[in-house]
Amino acid sequence: MAYITFQNINKKFGSLHVLKGIDLEVEKGELLTLLGPSGCGKSTLLRCLAGLEEVQEGKIFLEGKDITDMDARLRQIGMVFQQYSLFPNMTVAQNICIVPKLLKYSKEKCDEIVQDLLKMVGMEEHAGKYPSELSGGQQQRIGVLRALAASPPIVLMDEPFSALDPMTRETLQDEVKKIQQKLKKTVVFVSHDMAEALKLADIIIFMDKGEIVQMASPEEMLANPANELVGSFLGKHAGSAAPSKVENYMRTNVYSVRNDRGILECAELMARGSVDTLLVTDEDGRYQGTVSIGDIRHWGRELKSVEPLIRQATRTARVGDEAKESVDYLLDTGANYVVVLNEDDTIAGIVTKTSVARSVADNLWG
Numbered sequence: 001m002a003y004i005t006f007q008n009i010n011k012k013f014g015s016l017h018v019l020k021g022i023d024l025e026v027e028k029g030e031l032l033t034l035l036g037p038s039g040c041g042k043s044t045l046l047r048c049l050a051g052l053e054e055v056q057e058g059k060i061f062l063e064g065k066d067i068t069d070m071d072a073r074l075r076q077i078g079m080v081f082q083q084y085s086l087f088p089n090m091t092v093a094q095n096i097c098i099v100p101k102l103l104k105y106s107k108e109k110c111d112e113i114v115q116d117l118l119k120m121v122g123m124e125e126h127a128g129k130y131p132s133e134l135s136g137g138q139q140q141r142i143g144v145l146r147a148l149a150a151s152p153p154i155v156l157m158d159e160p161f162s163a164l165d166p167m168t169r170e171t172l173q174d175e176v177k178k179i180q181q182k183l184k185k186t187v188v189f190v191s192h193d194m195a196e197a198l199k200l201a202d203i204i205i206f207m208d209k210g211e212i213v214q215m216a217s218p219e220e221m222l223a224n225p226a227n228e229l230v231g232s233f234l235g236k237h238a239g240s241a242a243p244s245k246v247e248n249y250m251r252t253n254v255y256s257v258r259n260d261r262g263i264l265e266c267a268e269l270m271a272r273g274s275v276d277t278l279l280v281t282d283e284d285g286r287y288q289g290t291v292s293i294g295d296i297r298h299w300g301r302e303l304k305s306v307e308p309l310i311r312q313a314t315r316t317a318r319v320g321d322e323a324k325e326s327v328d329y330l331l332d333t334g335a336n337y338v339v340v341l342n343e344d345d346t347i348a349g350i351v352t353k354t355s356v357a358r359s360v361a362d363n364l365w366g
Contacts, residue, residue: 001063001064002025002026002027003026003027003028003030003062003063003186004024004025004026004049004060004061004062004154004186004188005024005025005026005059005060005061006022006023006024006025006045006048006049006058006060007023007058007059007060007061008021008022008023008057008058008059009021009022009023009045009048009055009057009058009059009060010022010055010056010057010058011041011044011048011053011054011055011056011057011210012056017210018041018044018210019041019044019045019048019210020209020210020211021058021211022041022045022058022210022211022212023212024205024212024215026186026188026203027186028153028186029184029185029186030186030187030202030203031177031180031186031187031189031200031201031202031203032187032188032189032201032202032203032204032205033188033189033190033191033196033197033200033201033203033204033205034046034188034189034190034191034205034207035191035192035194035197035201035204035205035206035207035233036192036206036207036208036213036233037192037208037233038192040207040208040209040210041207041209041210041211042190042205042207043158043159043190045207046156046158046188046190047158048060049077049154049156049188050072050075050077050079050156051067051070051071051072051073051075051077052072055068062075062154075154076150076152076153076154077152077154077155077156078099078146078147078148078149078150078152078154078155078156079147079155079156079157079158080140080143080144080146080147080155080156080157080158080160081143081158081160082158082159082160082162082163083163085143086131086139086142086143086146087131088130088131088132089130090130090131091127091128091129091130092114092118092123092126092127092128092129092130092131092134092142093110093111093114093127093128095131095142095146096113096114096117096118096142096145096146096149097110097113097114097149098146098149099146099149099150100113100149100150103150105150113149114127114149115127117145117148117149118145120145120175120178120179120182121141121145121175123138123141123142126138135168135270135271135274135275135276135293136163136164136165136168136271136273136274136275137164137165137168137171137172137274137275137276138276140160140161140164140172141172141175143160144157144160144172144175144176144179148179148183148185151183152185153185153186154185154186154187154188155180155185155186155187155188156187156188156189156190157176157187157188157189157190158190159190159191159192160172161173161196162191162192162193163274164274165255165273165274165275166251166253166350166352166354166355167275167276167277167336167337167350167352168274168275168276169196169354170336170352170353170354171336173196173199173200176200177199177200189201194233194234195354195357196354197218198218198222198357199353199354199357201217201218202217203215203216203217204216204217204218204221206221206226206230206233208229213226213227213229213230214226214227214230221234222234244322244323244324245319245320245321245322245323246317246318246319246320246321246322246323246326246338246340246351247319247320247340247348247349248323248359249323249326249327249351249355249356249359250340250348250349250350250351250355251349251350251351251352251355252348252349254279254347254349254350255269255270255273255275255278255279256278256279256280256281256347257269257278257279257280257281257291257306258280258281258282258283259280259281259282259283259288259305259306259307259310260283260305260307261305261306262304262305262306263296263300263301263303263304263305263306266278266291266296266306267293267296267300270293270296276292276293276294277290277291277292277293278290278291278306279339279347279350280306280307280310281346281347285346285347286344286345286346287316287339287341287345287346287347288310288312289310289311289312289313289314290310290311290312290313290314290339291306291309291310291311292309292311295309295311296309314335314337314338314339315329315335315338315339316338316339316340316341317338317339317340317341317351318340318341318342318343319340319341319342319343319348323351323356326338326340326351327351327356330351330352330353330356331353336352336353337350337351337352338350338351
């Protein structure tokens, strides 16, 4: 018997038929990604499972029990939304323990839950902070931990990382996969990002116009897309020799700041961009290193500019270099990115695991 079963699920919004006879089974402990273009019905299906949308026809079963009409509060399902949705007047610890407190957990148990969960993401010292004191990535980490706090067997995630910068998004994807495997939760994850689905999913469900087009492992879907739409969405193109230069694997949307800029200005840029680090240049745009929100928090009050906080530990490469060395470095060390520089030391972009995966997929399965 499947852990979760959708049986002939139909849903309409007025005359718009958004779910058309969905039949689907999810196994316990699986990380299943719902993938597809905007408006395909993936978020609506997720909300039906959560009890946030009414099912007009069909049934949903959890371990054989009909939960179709069960109150959402009784389903023991955690949910993470795209927006962080943290309560601004509550500390990190209070935000995490909202559900356990509603369930009458003792203060000692709540404190234990907070520390155990924060330890998983290396944020133990943030328990007493407020959301406004956290970066966007840190806030979303707390959103994920809050969904796990009462130890629900199922966690639903509706494009939770789409508003974050690429580096933070990749780090959070790694953390979610690690937590899911450690806690053995069943996770249903909505995404429109092929690279994200490939990285996270055990099984991908591709949807279009309210119907399931294909259900397959990432490897199988890449090798044998069900139709032209699936192939196009996965980025299949005419085959060609794989590019060998590092610039073919980089992305150019990076956050940088000049080394004479003020501490508060840099912290504000990080907050607005939801990033934990900035690339730093001199007045001529030449790369100097990186500055982190952690260093700003520890020493920023004593300084007028970020220049004393610049670190030069991040790996760099040059436009025209062979990509293999940078790719091997990312895969072997777990680093988040390599900075790619032009001949004049200005920043060309960064290479990340996701940018590598996207380029490799375009060529390998083209």
